[in-house]
Amino acid sequence: MxxxxxxxxxxxxxxxxxxxxxxxxxxxxxxxxxxxxxxxxxxxxxxxxxxxxxxxxxxxxxxxxxxxxxxxxxxxxxxxxxxxxTNKRGRLKIGLALWRSSCILPEILPIFNTRYPDIELTLMEGNSEYLVSNLLKNRMDVCIMNPIATLDYSNLDYEIIMEEKIYLAANRNHHLVSRYSHDTVSNPPYFDVRLIENERLFLTKPGQNLTRILSSMFSKNRMSPAKVLETANLTTAINLVSAGLGFTFIPEAGTKSDLLPPNIMLFTIDQPALTWPLAVFFKKGAYITPTCQNFINTLKEVYAIPSSR
The missing domain is CATH 1.10.10.10 (Winged helix-like DNA-binding domain superfamily/Winged helix DNA-binding domain)
Structure with a gap:
């Protein structure tokens, strides 16, 4: 016609x-x-x-x-x-663990949305196996998680965003930590993790990356925690600690958020301090769109700052 x-x-x-x-x-x-x-x-x-x-x-x-x-x-x-x-419009599908969404997105999205208001975002949440599977099936562009040596990442590439400490989280009124300064969130002191072997611990479920690294840490310290309650969502564990019911472990990125209850005290653990990398993963050989790269750059801007803790 x-x-x-x-x-x-x-x-x-x-x-x-x-x-x-x-x-x-x-x-x-x-x-x-x-x-x-x-x-x-x-x-x-x-x-x-x-x-x-x-x-x-x-x-x-x-x-x-x-x-x-x-x-x-x-x-x-x-x-x-x-x-x-000109990178003013686009679509980005991001994968994150459930807890990572609650602590990372409030830090990142206000900055990213201000700079790129017309970028359409889709969030996919789940454990590391879920994220890797959907990334390989091209159902998401990138995912944010911690690389663990026990998982096969041969078909993935990743960029390290930060080296992240893992802290012990305690209620400030617990008798094991009451002698410490209330300012442990801004400057967490060392705590001998073996002292809580017989205390109630709120841990993430098997298969989650945090569970894997904590299991390795327990083994190194010859610990066999006696009272463990598993939860898939670390926010639940943090709230239970805030209620005075036990201890949990929090990756450093989560301590930047206002979601951390005010009665939580943080402590570095293990010697040297327990750390793991936080990374953005993408499928090996995949084209990184300008929109995707802008998101990665924003992550680096917020988190790739040497920790002062």
Whole structure:
């Protein structure tokens, strides 16, 4: 079908082939030939040719509605493609562990959304196996998690965002920690983790990365915790500690958030201090879009600062 909508719209606007041809910088015979071909192709007259100025038939009115919408969509498409080229628009699918969402996103998204307000974000949450599986199936662009030596990442690449300490979290009223300064959140002191072997511990479930590294730490310190309550969501564990019911362990990124209850005290554990890397993962060989790279850069800006703790 003839798609030179500008010609048709100008004829409608001017009501005259001669005036429209003048505005379009084409000859009148060429414009007349265009209109005849268009009406032959549609199989119906679009203008009342016996009237002056030219007026639309009912079919012409319907055709005008159609091409006006097509013209609007065409201009919108060009605008959006231009914005994609300049990184003003796009779509990003991010994978995170459940607890990571609650502590990282409040830190990152206000900055990212201010800079890139028209980026459409989709969040996918689950444990490390879920995240890796969906990343490999191209269901997400990146995921944020901790690389663990026991998992196979041969089909993935990743960028380290920060080296993250893992802290012991305690209620400030617990008798084992009551002698410490209340300012342990800003400057966590060392605590001998073996002292809580017989205390109630709230730990993440088997298969979660934090569980793996803590199990290794317990083994190193020849610990066999006697009272363990497992939860898939670290926020639950933190709230139980806040209620004075036991201890848990919190990665450092979570201590930057306002979600940490005020009666929580933090302590470094193990010697040297227990740490693990926090990283952004993507499928090996995958194209990193400008939108994705902007998100990674924002993460690095917020978290890739040497810890002062």
């Amino acid at each position: 003839i798609k030179n909508f500008e010609y048709f719209l100008m004829i409608v606007e001017e009501g005259s082939l001669s005036k429209a041809a003048e505005k379009l910088y084409v000859s009148q015979p060429a414009l007349s030939k265009y209109l005849k071909r268009l009406e032959d192709e549609t199989g119906i007259e679009l203008f009342n040719h016996s009237r002056s100025p030219l007026s639309l038939t009912y079919a012409g009115e319907q055709y005008l509605k159609y091409i006006s919408e097509v013209d609007r969509l065409d201009k919108q498409m060009i605008k959006e493609l231009s914005e994609l080229k």
